[in-house]
Amino acid sequence: MHPSQSQSCTAFDGHRLIASGPLREVAAATKQAIDAGAKGPVLVFDDQTSLPVEIDFRGGVDDVLSRLGLASAAADAAPRGPGRPRLGVVAREVTLLPRHWEWLAAQAGGASATLRRLVEDARRGEQDRALRAGEALDRFMQAMAGDLPHYE
Incomplete structure (x- = not known):
């Protein structure tokens, strides 16, 4: 499934919850869990559709986020309000x-x-x-x- 920045997901290490929330946060937490020795299988699901979200976890956290097209956690911008x-x-x-x-x-x-x-x-x-x-x-x-x- 093609991820989007506002996508809400949930990640599991086997049957253990790793993280749930915005894709950027879930991808970063999942990468840290994998680096810490997650037993697996590590699965990430889209919260709305339950379709699997494919994430390439090679490299560091910034590498993972950049491949997803998401800014790193250090580069968070202030959220904008609705409208123009x-x-x-x-x-x-x-x-x-x-x-x-x-x-x-x-x-x-x-x-x-x-x-x-x-x-x-x-x-x-x-x-x-x-x-x-x-x-x-x-x-x-x-x-x-x-x-x-x-x-x-």
Whole structure:
């Protein structure tokens, strides 16, 4: 799986938890555990999908993080807030391109009604999220406990 900076993951040494949290922190803690003699297998999972996250642990911690495209822990930048304040974008404002506004204006009921309808449709999709969460749980349990006695 292709990692992203904001990805939340969890790493295990066999059945022992190594770390859980942002990919950068988990990768660094896992590298330290491997260097300290982790017995393995060392597995890192994406917290949302339970898909394995492939990390090349060769070299030092900085090498591992640089291969992931993540800044080293020493180079942490201050977290930025939402929006684009330099452009005047603040919370609870909708910024769209002119073609988006034109499309919204052409919809029955106008822009506000269309946006509310789109939000409601997306909320109905949350039921699908529960199904995906169950599938993620199945993947995780199979990977972690599939070889244990009486698993099935």
